Amino acid sequence: MYFYMYGLLLLFDKVVFSSASSSGLPVPVVQGLGVDGDTPVDCLKANDMCNTNPQCSSSYRVMRQCLVGRDRTSMLANKQECQSAMEVLHDSALYSCRCKRGMKKELQCLQSYWSIHMGQSEGEEFYEASPYEPVDSFRLASILSGVHSSTLRATTHCLDSTRPCNPCLDATKACNLNDTCKRQRSAYIATCNKSPAPAPADTCNRKRCHKALRQFFDRVQTEHSYGLLFCSCRDSACAERRRQTIVPSCSFEEKTKPNCLELRRNCRLDPLCRSRLADFHTNCQMSSESTNSCPNEDYQACLASYVGLIGTDMTPNYMDSTPINFTISPGCTCRGSGNHEEECERFLQDFRENTCLRNAIQVFGYGTDRPKPATVPPTTSTKPDQEVNVRVTKPTLNTSEMKPDEDPCAYPICNDLEYGEKCNPSCGSKDPWMEIIEPESGSLSLKAHAWMWITCLTPLLGLLTL
Template sequence: MCNSSYRVLEYCAAEEAVSPLGPEARKECVTAEAALAQSPLLRCKCHRGNRREEHCLTVYWTVRFSNSYYELESSPYEDLETDQMWAIQNSRLAAIVSGSSIVTEWDNPCLEAAQACGLYEKCGNLRSEYVLACTKRVSGTDTCNRQKCHKALRRFLDRVPEEYSFAVLFCQCSNALCGERRRMAIVPSCSFEEKEKPNCLYLQQICLKDELCKSRLADFHSKCQPSPISTTGCLRENGAACLKSYSGLIGYYELESSPYEDLETDQMWAIQNSRLAAIVSGSSIVTEWDNPCLEAAQACGLYEKCGNLRSEYVLACTKRVSGTDTCNRQKCHKALRRFLDRVPEEYSFAVLFCQCSNALCGERRRMAIVPSCSFEEKEKPNCLYLQQICLKDELCKSRLADFHSKCQPSPISTTGCLRENGAACLKSYSGLIGTIMTPNYQSNSSSEVSQWCSCEGSGNKQQECDKILTMFTQNICLGEQRIITATASPMSVAPISNLSSKPE
């Protein structure tokens, strides 16, 4: 009986997706649904991020056929975390969201250089390319493709202006965390290190058989000849030229004259010297304000799974479809969901919910999901239309139902959340990212979030449309998180809708 009723509902759901069913057909479908009212299927829940998540969601919404388009107050996802487990998570997430970063708060010019690179499209794209090339494993092995890694690194260094690439390579550090960032800049596990160190003569011999490597090495020897009596330490009195030739090396050595033409005259190099000196001295090209979002990106980069999946979604969301000036939004959304479903919250939430006190940090946070592809369109659609599209997709509908269930606001709750569980709300909010209902920060100067839609032209459905928007823009469960007292010291969860924390 259960099996036959379910098969009828499967047919009903499939037909309804094409066109509305007639009265008689719908009556038969509702009868089948009623027959399953006491079935264990009605109590089944799904696990977010599971390999068979979408299949499970199909079952979930099929047995709720008659209300499937409107039942958004209960979540299709199981509560794997009990209240006790969430209480433990709260203390971890509080530190993340409050800006009490999981990495130290030392000055880190290398992080600032990475931020500047990310804000410049060419630098960000080419950096993502080489990171992906150098971290991706060859199928069936545990090793990278060093040739592809080297090629991608050369593209980055040859095509990105020195004020960005040199800032990444030569940032000046005063602590170990910054130094580790600088050391990891070229992904040394693939581009530099091997299980055993070969003899330097052998390495040079291999290089001299390759014209590109030999040429780069000759350029380095020509430009970086040392001199103990020179004021710069360089025989040619041109430190900037030495840095440029150093960055061109992907091998090792010969020759006393360079095969490369001096396109820059001494006068032009003198101008460059002043620019590069500022970079190498640690006088960064971006401001030195505290930037928890940069620190979160650093922590993500040092954790292999987070770094790899973040590089994947950045590349997917910035790569243009052949012959067009647009991205593949479907691939972008899928890569974003992989990142948020598979990376532990202490890393992914640090990237999403880092607390900012200045516009530079705010811009980093706003750009975290590559909004030009994942979020924005040329024109804002009506929010009712956006939700209508979402409700026709089982994954999107499920994530939206989870958000409505976990983020219901309550003015009398101490946390602002009806369920008294801000951490669960944050998790369900992050679940919407990578769907057509993707929310994001509206500017770099506040923490207000919304969807990319408006309620203009809603007519007699204005209130219904406003309700969709206010679940984000005026939701106190998102906006007013709570003070969580840890065993050592109190840490507050940063409100999403206000820039600075607002303790109760």
């Protein structure tokens, strides 16, 4: 009899435990990390998908006809038809497609992107969204970690003020020890210094020079190319070598500087230049909500976007041989802007007074930036009637060794070498540790499960004593 009752209890226990498990909270899934349909396809695939859909392909042809001429002006003649076509394309993969930097057929992908997005609104926007997929933070962090390691190894003698120190010269030597870097660097230097046959000796083929520069930064490992471009300097000789990295006499300088707004207008006529400029504004635009003035506090993405501009009509460079308080700008001026001078100065300010870009270069050069994990969004997929409590814990800063008025986190960047170790853990990275707290329903079901056993076993123990 006792064995029979014990078997019934085991069977009842299995049923209760199964029901309790089924009502528990599922494992949280972070959106964007899995195949959830939110990941945009590249614009080449999106274009092929649209061609297989009669409605999408017809609307795409109408949109292309609406955009014949200078950007959006021709849409005004037949606005209703163009607007209807745009509404159809808004629900297609073409609207949310993106391109990858350095992908095969990158130019064709960018052309497909802009064929849709330059017709979304009338007039010219000051900032445009980047057509590129977000930068892989883990990949860039590992790359820059390797660069920092090699930079610190090569410039340890810079800690001794009595010895000569030229990190840019060290970066050049490191490049010459790498076959790919040496070959590609020699190629663009030769191209940018070569004058066309019928032209005077003081001219060069700028288009070929720009193409050679793009090939260098696309094909050479970032460990070597970034070292040449962002090396830290403490004297003018080093800074001048850094400025001469892209052969500015051909790739950057002109006898008569163009107007910046005109240069931007010409840049936006070229899909590649337009895309790289939009990417720069997306990743290097100064943000008051960030401790280091960069969007999402991401130095790496800003540096990659800056490098992407080199070899386009909007090629930027160091303006002089100032080692520390340097100024970066495209080769243009705001003279002759007329009534648009304020807009021109604002555009130029994004380069010359860009604290995000300046901090990124300085932090990279001194090797004080630390790889930070990609920010994980706190959004989780749950059932409508269940909630997940998220508790965010942050590391605390030990300020016992600091004076009350010497808080390094009060500055826009945490790249002061003296306080780097103290500041970086708390304000150098805003990435929180996320702790998922299970709802009370799960613990209540376990309590009910234990209470059932106690209630049922107590009478049995009483019978056994009899």
